[in-house]
Amino acid sequence: MAVxxxxxxxxxxxxxxxxGRAFFVLCLLAITVALGMLLxxxxxxxxxxxxxxxxxxxxxxxxxxxDEAGIQSALLGxxxxxxxxxxxxxxxxxxxxxxxxxxxxxxxxARIAQINIANLAGVPSIVYGILGLEIFVRSMGxxxxxxxxxxxxxxxxxxxxxxxxxxxxRAVPPSIREGGYALGAxxxxxxxxxxxxxxxxxxxxxxxxxxxxxxxxxxxxxxxxALTFVPFSPDGxxxxxxxxxxxxxxxxARPQAGFQEAAAAGIIVLLIVLLGMNALAVILRNRLENRx
Amino acid sequence: MEEQANxxxxxxxxxxxxxxxxxxxxxxxxxxxxxFLCAAVSVLTTIGxxxxxxxxxxxxxxxxxxxxxxxxxxxxxxFASKHFGVLALVAGTVQTAIGAMIVALxxxxxxxxxxxxxxxxxxxxxxxxxxxxxxxxxxxxxxxxALLFITPLLRDVSGGISVFNGLSASIVMGIMILPMxxxxxxxxxxxxxxxxxxxxxxxxxxxxxxxxxxxxxxxxSGIVAxxxxxxxxxxxxxxxxxxxxxxxxxxxLNPLVPIETMTAFIVQVSQGDSPTGTLEFKTIFAxxxxxxxxxxFMNLLSQYIVARFREAYE
Amino acid sequence: MLQADPxxxxxxxxxxxxxxxxxxxxxxxxxxxxxxxxxxxxxxxKSTLLRCFNRMxxxxxxxxxxxxxxxxxNNLYEPTVDATDIRYQIGMVFQRPNPFPKSIFDNVAFxxxxxxxxxxxxxxxxxxxxxxAIWDEVKDRLKSxxxxxxxxxQQRLCIARTLAVEPTVILMDEPCSSLDPIATLAIEELMxxxxxxxxxxxxxxxxxxxxxxxxxxxFLMAEGDRVGQLVEFGESRQIFTNPQDERTExxxxxxxx
Numbered sequence: 117m118a119v120x121x122x123x124x125x126x127x128x129x130x131x132x133x134x135x136g137r138a139f140f141v142l143c144l145l146a147i148t149v150a151l152g153m154l155l156x157x158x159x160x161x162x163x164x165x166x167x168x169x170x171x172x173x174x175x176x177x178x179x180x181x182x183d184e185a186g187i188q189s190a191l192l193g194x195x196x197x198x199x200x201x202x203x204x205x206x207x208x209x210x211x212x213x214x215x216x217x218x219x220x221x222x223x224x225x226a227r228i229a230q231i232n233i234a235n236l237a238g239v240p241s242i243v244y245g246i247l248g249l250e251i252f253v254r255s256m257g258x259x260x261x262x263x264x265x266x267x268x269x270x271x272x273x274x275x276x277x278x279x280x281x282x283x284x285x286r287a288v289p290p291s292i293r294e295g296g297y298a299l300g301a302x303x304x305x306x307x308x309x310x311x312x313x314x315x316x317x318x319x320x321x322x323x324x325x326x327x328x329x330x331x332x333x334x335x336x337x338x339x340x341x342a343l344t345f346v347p348f349s350p351d352g353x354x355x356x357x358x359x360x361x362x363x364x365x366x367x368x369a370r371p372q373a374g375f376q377e378a379a380a381a382g383i384i385v386l387l388i389v390l391l392g393m394n395a396l397a398v399i400l401r402n403r404l405e406n407r408x
Numbered sequence: 409m410e411e412q413a414n415x416x417x418x419x420x421x422x423x424x425x426x427x428x429x430x431x432x433x434x435x436x437x438x439x440x441x442x443x444f445l446c447a448a449v450s451v452l453t454t455i456g457x458x459x460x461x462x463x464x465x466x467x468x469x470x471x472x473x474x475x476x477x478x479x480x481x482x483x484x485x486x487f488a489s490k491h492f493g494v495l496a497l498v499a500g501t502v503q504t505a506i507g508a509m510i511v512a513l514x515x516x517x518x519x520x521x522x523x524x525x526x527x528x529x530x531x532x533x534x535x536x537x538x539x540x541x542x543x544x545x546x547x548x549x550x551x552x553x554a555l556l557f558i559t560p561l562l563r564d565v566s567g568g569i570s571v572f573n574g575l576s577a578s579i580v581m582g583i584m585i586l587p588m589x590x591x592x593x594x595x596x597x598x599x600x601x602x603x604x605x606x607x608x609x610x611x612x613x614x615x616x617x618x619x620x621x622x623x624x625x626x627x628x629s630g631i632v633a634x635x636x637x638x639x640x641x642x643x644x645x646x647x648x649x650x651x652x653x654x655x656x657x658x659x660x661l662n663p664l665v666p667i668e669t670m671t672a673f674i675v676q677v678s679q680g681d682s683p684t685g686t687l688e689f690k691t692i693f694a695x696x697x698x699x700x701x702x703x704x705f706m707n708l709l710s711q712y713i714v715a716r717f718r719e720a721y722e
Numbered sequence: 723m724l725q726a727d728p729x730x731x732x733x734x735x736x737x738x739x740x741x742x743x744x745x746x747x748x749x750x751x752x753x754x755x756x757x758x759x760x761x762x763x764x765x766x767x768k769s770t771l772l773r774c775f776n777r778m779x780x781x782x783x784x785x786x787x788x789x790x791x792x793x794x795x796n797n798l799y800e801p802t803v804d805a806t807d808i809r810y811q812i813g814m815v816f817q818r819p820n821p822f823p824k825s826i827f828d829n830v831a832f833x834x835x836x837x838x839x840x841x842x843x844x845x846x847x848x849x850x851x852x853x854x855a856i857w858d859e860v861k862d863r864l865k866s867x868x869x870x871x872x873x874x875x876q877q878r879l880c881i882a883r884t885l886a887v888e889p890t891v892i893l894m895d896e897p898c899s900s901l902d903p904i905a906t907l908a909i910e911e912l913m914x915x916x917x918x919x920x921x922x923x924x925x926x927x928x929x930x931x932x933x934x935x936x937x938x939x940x941f942l943m944a945e946g947d948r949v950g951q952l953v954e955f956g957e958s959r960q961i962f963t964n965p966q967d968e969r970t971e972x973x974x975x976x977x978x979x
Contacts, residue, residue, distance in 0.1 A: 129807065132836075136614040143526060146518030147535060150590070153583045154542050160557050161549070211446025219440055220447070229447050232454050238637065238707035239700065240644025242671050243457060245678075246696050250460040254684070271453050278450060304439045332546025335646035335671065339678045339692075361548040361647075368552045368651055376556060383549050390544065528783055603820035607880065610776060611833035611887055612810030621836070626823050 161387075165380025173381055177347045178363065182374025187382055189346040190363035193262065194331055194389075196350055197359055200266025201273065202327045208270070209277030210312075210319060216278070217285045218307055237275040244272040245339025253340050260341035263353040268336050273326040280322025284315040321397045328393040332386065334361035360386050461700055464693035471687055477694060483657035483668075485691045486680070492691065494698055496657040500667035501699075504574050504581060504649050505642040507663055511582025512638055516589025517631070523590070524597040525619045536591070543587035551651030554580035559652060568664060572654030575663035581648050585638040592637065596630025597623050629717035633710040640706035644699065646671035670699045729754045729891060729921045730775055730812075734789035737770050737950070739782065744770050745950035747789070750940055752891075757913060757922045759936035759958065761929060763973070766942045767950025768925040769817075772893050774798075775923065776812040777805040793891075810837055812891040813884035818900045819876035821868035821883075826860050829868045829879055833887035846886055854882035855912050874905025881912065892916065894924040898931065910935050929974055933962045941970045 176186025212229075220226030248268030258264040288311050296306030312319075337359050344366035346358040360382060367379035430438045469477070472492045480493020519539065523532045559576040562569050569575065600623050608622045624631065654666030655676050668676070674692045682688040730752035737745035745767040752758045752775075760768045770779065777798060779785045791798045798808055810833060821829050830847045839846065847864070851857040856878040860871070868879055877897060884892060894913070898906040913922055913935050926932050932939055939961040941953045954961060954970045965971040 129804075129838075132614055132617075132806075132838075133804065136616040139616040139619075140526060143518045143522035146515045147522045147539075150515055150519055150539060150542065150583070150586055151535070154538070156557075157545070157549070157553050160553065164556075208446045208449050211443045212450055215440075215443035215447040219443055225447075229451055232451050234711065235704065235707050236450060236454060238640055238644075238703060239457065240646070240671065240703055242644065242646045242674055243461075243696055243700050246674070246692065247453070247457050247460055250464070251456060271449075274450060274453070302436055304436055328544070332548065334546070334548045335650075335675060338675050341678070361546055364548050364552065365647065365651070368548075368555065379552055383552060386546060387549070390546070394544065601820070603816055603818060604822060606778060606781070606814075606816060607820040607822065607883075608832070609781065609806075610778065610809055610814035610816075611836070611883065612806045612808075613833075613836050614806050617836045621832070622822055 158387075161380050161383050165377055165382070165384050168377045168381035169384050173378070174385065178345050178358075182367075182372055182378050185367070185375070185378050187360060187363055187385065189349055190358045190360045190382070191385070192349050193342075193346070193357040193362075194360040196262050196353075196357070197266045197269060197337075198327055198331055200263060200353070201269035201330050202323065204267060204270035205274050205277050205326065206323050209274055209323070210281050212274075212278045213281035213285055213319075214307060214312075217282055218303065218311070233275045233278055237279070240335075241272055241333055242335040242339060244268055245336030247271065248336060248340045259354065260343075260356055261354040262350055262357045264340055265337055265342060265357060265359070266353075268340055269330040269333060272333065272336060273330050276326045276329070277323055280326070281315070281319045284318030284322065285311060287318060288314040317400050317403060321400045324393050324397040324400070328390050328397075331389060331393075332361055334359075334365055337362055338365070360389075457700065461693055461697040464690055465697045468687070468690040468694045471690075472694075481659035483659075483673075485688050486677075486682075490687075492694075493659075494670075494695065496659040497668060497670045497673055497695060498698070499659050499661060500574065500649070500653065500657065501643055501669040501671070501702075503661050503663060503667065504578050504653055504669055505639055507574060507578025508581035508585055508642040508645075509635070509639055511579055512586045512589050512642075513635060515582070516586045516634075516638070517593055519586070519590040520593035520597060520631075521619050521624075524594045525615060525623065536594075539587050539590060542583060543591075545584070547584065547645060547647040548651075550580045550584050551647040554648055554652035566664075570654070570664060570666050572652065572656070572666040573664050574649075574653050574667050577649045577651075577653040578663060580652065581642050581645055584645070584648065585641050588638045588641060589634050592634030593627070593631045596627035596634070599630070600626040629713050633714045636706050636710040636713070640703045640710070643706070644671065644703050646675060650675045670695050674699075727754045728752060728792075729794060730923070731792040732771070732774070732789065733792070735771070735774065735787060735791060736789055737767065737774060737779070737785070737787045740784040743947065743949060745774075745787075745942075746948045748942075748950065748952045750952060750955055752921060752923055753938065754921050755917060755919070756937040757917045757924060757935055758938045758940065759932035760923065760925045760940045760942060761927075761932050761973075762942035762953075763944070764927075765949075766944045768942055769895050771942070771950065772895055772923060772925050773814075775891070775893055776809045776814055778809075778814065780805050810887040811889050812893060813887065813889035814893040814895065815877070815880050815884055815897045817896045819873055819880050821871070821876050821879055823867065823869055825865050826868050826871070826879060827864040830883050830886050833883060837887055850882040850886040851879075853885050853916070854878045855908065855915075856882060872905070874901050874908060877901060877905070877909060878912065881909075881916075885916075889920065891921045891923065894922065896925055896927060899927065906931070929962070933958060941965075941967075941973065943969060943973065 173186050174191065175188050176184060177189055179185040216226055216229060245268060248264060252258045252264035252267050253260055292310050292314060293306055296310045342362045343356055343358045344362055350357050364379045364382040364386065367375040367382065429435060477492050477494050480491060481495045482491035482493045483496035484491045523536060527535065554576045558579055559571065562576055604622055604626060605618050608618045649669040650672040653669060653672065655668050655672060656666040657668040658665060660667065673695055677689060677692045728751035732748050732750045735745060735748045736743055748771060760771060762768050773779045774787065774791050787799065793812065822832060827847055830850050831843055834843060834846055848857065851860060856875060859875060868876065871879060898909050901909065910931065916922060924936065936958045938956065939958040940955040941961065942950050943953050944950065954965060954967045961970065962974060965974060
């Protein structure tokens with residue numbers, strides 16, 4: 117057996133300590149840069165646009181004059197889009213999640229659907245725009261309407277809604293279902309009366325977060341033909357439309373400083389709406405956690 | 409007795425709710441079929457995407473040589489002298505995506521190490537949601553920020569930088585995908601069992617050594633998957649590059665000049681007045697198909713890496 | 723008692739996690755080149771006490787202590803002492819084998835590498851594996867993953883990994899609790915061999931094991947808020963045949979715990 121000579125394990129001690137400290141500082145720096153960027157972004161936009169945010173900005177139609185330009189039609193367009201996308205994706209998403217969790221078991225279709233959903237979540241949003249253009253705008257003849265836009269956004273957020281709804285349904289303990297079946301309830305009665313009420317706030321949280329993603333989507337709406345200058349409020353589901361991000365995009369691309377301020381003001385409104393929806397989701401999630 | 413009375417009533421009891429019919433079909437089966445249709449929509453979406461892209465792109469390739477498309481470096485479909493070399497757009501996409509990764513990779517990984525190995529739970533619980541706010545900001549906002557804040561800043565540093573350039577878009581896109589890298593990497597690192605860390609600490613390892621020589625290797629598949637997903641996200645990102653990087657399909661990797669990405673080109677045509685059915689309009693399907701193939705490949709790759717190389721711990 | 727030469731000592735040691743006291747006023751001497759067993763019912767601070775000796779408790783944010791822990795007469799918890807310096811001199815083997823997801827060779831070489839070993843690494847790895855009585859089983863597959871070994875082999879690999887940084891003390895936290903009886907016997911045999919050169923402290927649930935392998939035994943228990951108090955400490959033979967304290971007797975005869 118080899119005899120090991122006394123070794124000098126202390127040799128690198130100082131260097132290792134120094135390296136360890138340097139690494140910690142590096143990690144701290146990285147996270148500071150990341151959080152700092154967020155801060156800079158918010159401050160910059162706030163400084164640029166805050167003075168522009170007022171009631172007349174929200175209630176006016178777009179204009180060729182930056183000082184008179186407003187977001188009424190774009191904001192309404194976004195609201196309608198989100199309502200359509202929210203309802204459609206909620207029904208389809210929860211239905212699909214219930215099917216995959218409670219009905220499908222481990223069959224072939226369920227496996228394919230599951231892999232498919234994971235991949236759909238990674239498809240670039242602009243590709244959904246092209247799908248919407250071909251299917252809703254052209255094949256179904258909806259035109260470049262709110263309905264086409266809402267359906268497109270619904271498909272875009274569907275994978276996220278299905279995944280979060282599945283998680284919420286999976287979190288309901290099996291004993292609840294067994295309790296239902298033991299009383300002679302059918303599968304659907306058990307799901308409708310016992311499982312879904314338990315999972316509801318979790319599902320709703322996921323829907324709200326997904327819908328808030330839809331509000332900020334720009335690219336697919338450009339592709340299906342959202343307008344950048346809409347001096348009228350949408351008057352029905354087949355009306356042509358603009359949306360808040362589209363309006364911001366249009367103003368950002370203009371050289372006049374006044375429009376850039378209007379864009380920043382539009383961003384502030386958009387972020388406030390998003391913040392409100394996220395706060396709602398957090399409140400719901402907390403209520404859910406407190407209950408269980 | 410009460411019970412007997414009840415049992416007599418049973419013959420006249422209403423039909424149990426769970427046997428209700430709907431047009432002669434048991435309600436249960438109708439509902440089951442409806443739920444199946446909901447799940448089928450997601451599969452149909454994929455089929456729809458592939459069908460639309462392949463069908464329209466096939467028509468495009470009926471007029472333009474597929475070989476010229478994938479090997480050409482000149483992209484001028486909207487000009488009088490038309491060239492359809494998609495590599496000019498691919499170069500723009502790859503350049504900005506790689507640039508974004510150069511920003512997001514070190515920052516994201518170090519942030520993940522900070523949260524997983526250094527930060528006390530209280531700090532982590534505070535920092536992580538704030539970091540995820542970055543992921544929730546609409547890309548149009550990042551585009552605005554890139555063009556009107558980062559670009560002027562870069563041009564102050566060097567006058568040789570164009571108003572539209574890949575660098576500004578890369579930096580901002582890097583910030584955008586950073587939470588994806590940090591969040592997924594951190595999840596992978598936290599899944600490494602405590603006992604492995606303790607084993608290394610018990611041998612006299614410092615935090616740096618535990619992080620880089622034990623935790624990162626053990627979580628490598630998850631970390632690499634997060635990189636690939638973030639890269640795929642950067643490739644498909646549209647608004648930042650459309651606003652900040654320009655609409656000049658230059659076949660170059662120079663980040664200081666205007667370029668055009670695949671996504672920005674699709675926006676350009678969509679905004680323009682090319683009538684549907686024209687060759688100009690059909691280009692967007694060929695480009696979108698290329699984009700779709702890129703991102704699909706990366707998503708599948710990341711799933712494969714997670715499934716294949718995951719270390720199974722109890 | 724041949725030589726009363728303590729290598730580790732605790733003096734009035736109390737350990738807290740936040741406001742909870744989990745070890746209460748323990749004063750204990752661990753003698754050089756002997757095996758000291760710490761026994762007692764679950765939740766009486768045995769592992770916590772063990773982890774004070776190599777400052778592994780530092781990793782828990784709410785941990786703090788009062789009293790002293792001495793290693794070769796020096797207080798381990800002096801502010802000037804760096805925990806990483808302590809840990810390679812006082813090695814530790816854990817309850818469940820925890821090999822790194824690396825090759826067998828890299829597992830053993832990990833400690834020497836980070837500590838800047840400048841001798842022949844291959845020799846050191848071989849020596850450590852031989853010392854841990856696993857060399858013959860793995861010498862042909864040093865490059866394969868450590869996770870491919872059986873539980874008992876993994877645990878001996880972890881012992882080899884500990885030996886490779888040349889500690890003077892080895893702490894063992896229920897090293898056999900996840901192993902089958904045959905693997906357990908192999909580890910116990912190994913401990914007896916190692917005790918010629920190393921001082922070993924072992925926490926165990928298994929009283930037969932303590933009686934079989936240890937020279938000295940400490941019995942910890944909880945009474946009211948005095949969690950983790952040392953009831954009795956002495957030569958194992960005496961503790962297991964003629965305990966002085968009736969609570970020790972009650973425990974080893976199986977009347978509680």
